[in-house]
Amino acid sequence: MRGLLKHRGALAGTVLLLTVLAAALLAPVLAPYDPARVPTDLAARSMRPPGREHWLGTDLLGRDLLSRILYGARVSLLVGLAVALLTAALGAGVGLLAGFYAGTIDAVFMRLTDAIMAFPTLVLAIAAVAILDQPGLLALILVLAAVQWTAVARLIRGQALSLREREFVSAAYALGARDLRILVRHLLPNCLAPLLVSTTFGVASNILAEAGLSFLGLGIQPPAVSWGSLLSEGAVYLTAKPWLVIFPGLAISLTVLGCNLAGDGLRDLLGPHPAG
Amino acid sequence: MGLLAFALRRTLQLAPVLLGLTLIVFALQALALGDPVRAAMGQRGDPEVIARIRAEYGLDAPLWAQYGRYLARLLRGDFGRSFRQQVPVADLIVERLPATLRLALAAMGLAVLLGVAAGVTAAVTHGRLADLAMMTVALVGISTPVFWLGMMLILLFAVTLGWFPISGYGEGDWRHLVLPAFTLGGLHVGYIARMTRSSLLEVLREDYLRTARAKGLREGVVLLKHGLRNAALPILTLIGIGLGDLLVGAPLTETVFAWPGLGRLLVAAAANRDLPVVLGATLLFALITVGASFLVDCCYVVADPRVRFAGGRR
């Protein structure tokens, strides 16, 4: 009964994610208007509430909100996925090395991550953005990866630390395998399951981080559009034109919910310590 | 081993972390070297003036010496001067800190209270409708962006219902605190509820709860005294980690509610490229996080005697 419910949740999450992904990819087809099109008619350059012509209403310049959300999905998802992949690669690499070699490397690693993790991630990202002075999309992705990788690295280090004591590692050594081969052929595959789970949750927290930064005006800059920047634009009119805030926020919430559901499901499916 | 000895030992362990995080802030500062002065002076800054300012800020010495001087200044409570406002960063921080602490404590208190209550309810009604409902709400809660939740709360409770003010600090009036605290704590209600539930569910299977029932204790005493006390460690751990996460939301929540705290100071300074303020506020956020997890560690010792003795042997 519970298992079924769990898996139903995972299924719902996956469907939700795929829907959002499809919507983002097909934005040019699906979007009813050009997201940047400002009506030539001056009277139409106003924030219109959701209606038959504009399902989710229009923004300050009369641009169609639904179209902007669809195009915004591309940036938000791109950042979420790119940061998650970078984080997974960096985290797995550093984590494996620290866990496998233990000793001094590990001690330095632990102190470093201790120090980085003392900073609330968004605070560190804000500081980095301030120093970089209006970073572009790529720089933004790098900044988010730089503040998010430590948790993944810690997780993989823990896995590697326990794996290196296992028989198959000794067996591989006995057969004359070298460190690199053991790392890549024996440890890495056994870390993939937890890595996959944490990456799924990671996409959620990256999307939230990007949205937060953009909301504060420190992330995606116009004319580019992300869900966070839409919220940033709409926040000013919160009380008068609430749809400008409600719909982009719903888009974020549903996507993050999808990631969390899928992550919960994956974790149940793969077990908390699939290698152990 | 007593609490005091434990606290002392933990303090010593903190040293490398503190060193590490000041090093990170210093590295960020060094990374931005030169540019901030130019940025503060504008594009047409006179090179001589820039050189003088660089000397004034100690930016011409070797890095390790700069770090040493940086640490020494920090220990004196000197966080540098704001480029924009020409006042000590420390003054700005001291001015803003109380509002942030007040908000964070209220938010955490709320999150712990609601989260534990929801988690216990869910665990006790395990597998039934109330459990499912609680956990669904918790999941939706942790999937909602902090600042969006804040704006939705404003729409509902301030604009539509008019129960609470829309924003502002309100001279410390508690009504101004309610919505920001719910916003900042909302995420953690979900986390704490989920952790309380799973941790308590594990404890509910323990033999000593059967012993407690066999003693004739009331079910409430069995759950809350014998059960929750044993489930407390993971919850405490989460609260410790959570305070860091909670502070992630501080810049966002403070921005949404125009709350005059450290987070808004940081955001404004970042927008203005007032780097000394950015770095000072960043460092302070880290110090608060470290301090909070230190306090939580001390709570461990109180909550679970096994930690105390394990710690004593090591």
Added chain:
Amino acid sequence: MASFDTNSDLLTVENLQTYFFTDAGVVRAVDGVSFRIAPGETLGVVGESGCGKTVTALSILRLVPDPPGRIVGGRVAFEGTELLALDPERMRKMRGSAIAMIFQEPMTSLNPVFTVGDQIAEGVRLHQGLSRRAAWEKAVEMLRLVQMPDPERRVREYPHQLSGGMRQRVMIAMALSCGPRLLIADEPTTALDVTIQAQILELLVRLKEEMGMAVMLITHDLGVIADTAQRVVVMYAGRVVEEASVRDLFANPRHPYTQGLLDSIPSLEKGAGGRERLKAIPGLVPSLLDLPPGCRFSDRCHLAVPECRAAEPELRQVGAHHRARCIFA
């Protein structure tokens, strides 16, 4: 089913049925169990693990985890009070005061975050309304009674600071602190070292004499029963298969399962030659979800004939105070 003279009994269990409703099906952990205990008597309840001994004990205290377990039928009377009909609050007040229980695992049955003294005093304060201080003194006194070395110091310690034997002494002290008329001891020595086992049993026997309570001693080890109990109930797959006085049972076991259990006890006299091999009962305890038709022991019984599988035998009188559930008995 014979009806009992309830008046002279301390505890009467009649046709008790406790089922577990699991995803795989209904597990009839206790399936029509009847027995009685007289005041001051020690009744041994014997059987392999999974035969329903512990669930029977938990059913008496109404502590069967629900869900998935539920008492679906039968009656349990204690001093004439129907326990199964009691409202939850009055039932709760019986636990720990009139009927106390000690468990198999002293390692996990004590709460790790409270001192030993707190845990003993808690029940005393609850049932006897003693002040915090008086209850604490009572805890020290109880620890002394169970021969805990250095009770004034130990009372302030946490369970993880004590050895297994000491923890079981704490459990006993806790159970006896409110002077129960019935003590249910569920495998009290199984988890302990052999040398400690004897000490704990000896302690139980002595305390029972001193305090005049009845004991329901649950064990898988007939050897434990021989020295401590007056009567024995043998359980198999949720059923009582034999009931007799200890002397009768050892001298003249009537059920093949009981005979098998007796053969598997290492005997000092016989074992002196060092040659005789212990006979284990062949086969495994059947799954309660998939019981053989007829006699539940028929799959493992060397006497089994087709008749055994046709219908389950009744528990019938085979001697003065001796009953067995076997057509050959």
